[in-house]
Amino acid sequence: MSADPDEASLAWAYLSRVVEPPSAAVAELVAECGPVEAAARVKGGVVSRAEARRAVDEAARDLDVLRNRGGRLITPDEDEWPHLAFAGFNGFTAGDLKKKPEGRAPLVLWALGPAHLDEVTMRSAAIVGTRACTPYGEHVAADLAAGLVERDVAVISGGAYGIDGVAHRATLSGDGVTVAVLAGGIDIPYPSGHSALLHRIAASGLLITEYPPGVRPARHRFLTRNRLVAALSGATVVVEAGLRSGAANTAAWAKMLGRVVCAVPGPVTSAASAGTHELLRGEAILVTRAAEIVEIVGRAGELADGPAHPVTPLDGLGEAESLVYEALPGRGVRTVEQIAIASGLVPEQVLAPLAMLEIAGLVRREDGCWGIVRQVT
Amino acid sequence: MSADPDEASLAWAYLSRVVEPPSAAVAELVAECGPVEAAARVKGGVVSRAEARRAVDEAARDLDVLRNRGGRLITPDEDEWPHLAFAGFNGFTAGDLKKKPEGRAPLVLWALGPAHLDEVTMRSAAIVGTRACTPYGEHVAADLAAGLVERDVAVISGGAYGIDGVAHRATLSGDGVTVAVLAGGIDIPYPSGHSALLHRIAASGLLITEYPPGVRPARHRFLTRNRLVAALSGATVVVEAGLRSGAANTAAWAKMLGRVVCAVPGPVTSAASAGTHELLRGEAILVTRAAEIVEIVGRAGELADGPAHPVTPLDGLGEAESLVYEALPGRGVRTVEQIAIASGLVPEQVLAPLAMLEIAGLVRREDGCWGIVRQVT
Numbered sequence: 145m146s147a148d149p150d151e152a153s154l155a156w157a158y159l160s161r162v163v164e165p166p167s168a169a170v171a172e173l174v175a176e177c178g179p180v181e182a183a184a185r186v187k188g189g190v191v192s193r194a195e196a197r198r199a200v201d202e203a204a205r206d207l208d209v210l211r212n213r214g215g216r217l218i219t220p221d222e223d224e225w226p227h228l229a230f231a232g233f234n235g236f237t238a239g240d241l242k243k244k245p246e247g248r249a250p251l252v253l254w255a256l257g258p259a260h261l262d263e264v265t266m267r268s269a270a271i272v273g274t275r276a277c278t279p280y281g282e283h284v285a286a287d288l289a290a291g292l293v294e295r296d297v298a299v300i301s302g303g304a305y306g307i308d309g310v311a312h313r314a315t316l317s318g319d320g321v322t323v324a325v326l327a328g329g330i331d332i333p334y335p336s337g338h339s340a341l342l343h344r345i346a347a348s349g350l351l352i353t354e355y356p357p358g359v360r361p362a363r364h365r366f367l368t369r370n371r372l373v374a375a376l377s378g379a380t381v382v383v384e385a386g387l388r389s390g391a392a393n394t395a396a397w398a399k400m401l402g403r404v405v406c407a408v409p410g411p412v413t414s415a416a417s418a419g420t421h422e423l424l425r426g427e428a429i430l431v432t433r434a435a436e437i438v439e440i441v442g443r444a445g446e447l448a449d450g451p452a453h454p455v456t457p458l459d460g461l462g463e464a465e466s467l468v469y470e471a472l473p474g475r476g477v478r479t480v481e482q483i484a485i486a487s488g489l490v491p492e493q494v495l496a497p498l499a500m501l502e503i504a505g506l507v508r509r510e511d512g513c514w515g516i517v518r519q520v521t
Numbered sequence: 522m523s524a525d526p527d528e529a530s531l532a533w534a535y536l537s538r539v540v541e542p543p544s545a546a547v548a549e550l551v552a553e554c555g556p557v558e559a560a561a562r563v564k565g566g567v568v569s570r571a572e573a574r575r576a577v578d579e580a581a582r583d584l585d586v587l588r589n590r591g592g593r594l595i596t597p598d599e600d601e602w603p604h605l606a607f608a609g610f611n612g613f614t615a616g617d618l619k620k621k622p623e624g625r626a627p628l629v630l631w632a633l634g635p636a637h638l639d640e641v642t643m644r645s646a647a648i649v650g651t652r653a654c655t656p657y658g659e660h661v662a663a664d665l666a667a668g669l670v671e672r673d674v675a676v677i678s679g680g681a682y683g684i685d686g687v688a689h690r691a692t693l694s695g696d697g698v699t700v701a702v703l704a705g706g707i708d709i710p711y712p713s714g715h716s717a718l719l720h721r722i723a724a725s726g727l728l729i730t731e732y733p734p735g736v737r738p739a740r741h742r743f744l745t746r747n748r749l750v751a752a753l754s755g756a757t758v759v760v761e762a763g764l765r766s767g768a769a770n771t772a773a774w775a776k777m778l779g780r781v782v783c784a785v786p787g788p789v790t791s792a793a794s795a796g797t798h799e800l801l802r803g804e805a806i807l808v809t810r811a812a813e814i815v816e817i818v819g820r821a822g823e824l825a826d827g828p829a830h831p832v833t834p835l836d837g838l839g840e841a842e843s844l845v846y847e848a849l850p851g852r853g854v855r856t857v858e859q860i861a862i863a864s865g866l867v868p869e870q871v872l873a874p875l876a877m878l879e880i881a882g883l884v885r886r887e888d889g890c891w892g893i894v895r896q897v898t
């Protein structure tokens with residue numbers, strides 16, 4: 145952003161405020177004739193939804209607010225614009241858009257922070273969840289975020305209290321890149337209790353929003369914002385969500401965008417996990433560890449190790465060894481003939497397995513009889 | 522069972538012990554020439570696996586033990602034989618049987634208890650899990666079993682400590698029918714700490730086993746037994762399971778038998794839920810309530826109610842009402858003109874929504890301005 149904003153920036157800024165974004169009418173106009181001409185035409189009254197605000201041009205002031213904070217406007221003309229991440233919106237049908245009119249890329253993004261938006265989206269996951277999270281949810285969100293940082297995955301979230309805040313904080317603690325997508329202007333720290341956190345995010349990661357400065361977050365803007373969290377993330381991971389949760393809305397956007405929805409299970413007795421369990425009864429993928437998320441958002445072949453299954457010395461036994469071993473008493477010893485009857489083998493078939501088991505240290509001989517060697521566990 | 526066992530019963534009892542069940546050779550012989558002739562031929566030495574035990578005929582004594590306890594032998598000739606439940610084994614290919622030679626119906630079942638086995642399997646679910654369960658697992662297993670009882674579903678399990686025992690007990694507490702499938706003889710209460718529980722199950726439900734009296738449970742018999750738990754159940758529900766758990770083995774049998782595998786999630790921080798989460802990352806269906814199990818094992822159309830999603834008065838608002846409502850300040854009031862700018866609507870478009878919202882009790886008028894009515898929550 146130069147000291148004197150250029151005509152295009154002023155036009156983008158004007159268009160960003162004149163109709164509640166995202167606006168199909170404004171987007172089509174820009175696609176048709178570019179931002180400068182589009183702004184001129186909107187001022188002239190061609191877009192009916194702009195009627196209330198078309199005479200209000202706060203573009204210069206808005207850009208000033210942005211510049212004073214060290215922010216920038218990311219437009220589709222910039223190298224940083226995440227074309228690939230937003231390409232998912234191209235798949236929305238007329239039917240989808242009828243149900244979800246906001247199902248389109250943003251016009252422009254107001255941004256603050258050193259991270260490069262397009263690069264961030266190449267390896268990113270959203271961690272989202274309820275504001276009313278439990279200590280369990282906090283623990284899991286922090287653990288997943290820390291694991292993603294270790295594996296160079298950026299963590300995207302909504303900056304809210306609860307799971308979002310934990311995910312952002314854990315990412316910052318691990319010196320990872322985190323992006324908060326806001327539901328209001330970049331100059332409106334919301335929630336106010338997260339002012340310091342948002343400031344830290346802006347210092348090392350990125351704060352972005354499609355709303356111009358001064359716009360206050362509102363109910364509908366949180367839902368509209370959620371589509372950007374989903375779009376900018378390779379997968380959306382819901383950690384804890386009640387049955388009525390914004391996280392479920394973000395998950396729905398991710399699904400519409402063709403992204404993977406993951407969810408972390410919790411106790412079925414916890415209301416804070418009821419929404420994640422509902423997702424998992426649908427198409428969401430259950431995840432328990434960061435490595436399982438990286439399998440989805442990482443490079444092809446970047447697979448999680450399977451969980452380590454405990455093994456015992458008895459695992460490798462063949463059928464005959466196993467039958468013989470099980471035919472030995474828990475305490476004391478038995479003769480070869482007794483072992484044969486108990487195992488269903490003839491005495492000659494019992495001797496070789498007993499020798500193998502003795503070599504393996506699993507059985508012992510005592511006065512011509514056999515007993516098991518207790519394993520230290 | 523009459524005072525003097527008939528020839529057929531003696532033959533079944535003999536065949537049940539002479540080779541470790543289930544035996545393909547014995548089953549084929551019985552299919553070919555019936556139990557009496559099959560027993561005679563086995564005594565004559567036609568089945569090599571019977572070599573160690575063919576001279577040992579304890580049939581009369583075994584039937585005596587059974588009769589003294591009030592039990593009965595359930596053979597494929599009895600009305601009570603669960604033909605449909607065992608039909609799943611017909612689908613096993615030669616390849617399946619190579620990996621799992623025990624993948625076949627039992628030859629005969631030793632049974633104790635008033636329940637009718639075939640009827641029980643028409644509406645049944647297995648609840649299985651780790652012996653090393655947590656209080657969470659105990660709570661959930663008891664809750665699910667109680668819910669199944671209320672809906673007339675029989676609860677099948679393995680009589681073990683931990684989840685199995687909790688499921689049996691909760692079913693008995695609710696006066697439901699529960700079946701324990703044992704890995705040893707009907708006269709061997711195992712684990713011994715469950716003697717009283719197994720006695721209670723036999724008094725109102727059913728104890729069954731394919732092993733003749735006196736046979737002690739063994740490692741391989743638990744795994745072989747698990748296939749019967751799966752086969753007798755419309756669905757297998759794993760409540761808590763470590764990564765190495767018999768419950769995962771029962772689930773594998775259920776899957777091979779074409780039955781539904783369900784699993785209850787838990788905290789990802791709990792080792793006792795690691796096995797259920799692994800199942801849920803595969804093909805298992807996540808369940809949180811008994812009603813969701815009944816959807817699977819019950820009659821067609823016996824559907825669980827969806828979880829009750831909380832609603833608020835704002836849910837029903839149209840787009841204009843919603844924009845107007847959100848344009849009102851959290852505290853204090855605004856003029857129609859201010860509302861128009863904030864909402865992006867023209868003043869004329871704001872009045873009708875305000876009137877609707879006033880009727881709904883969501884906004885109030887004050888000196889020509891408008892403010893929101895705080896909802897009591």
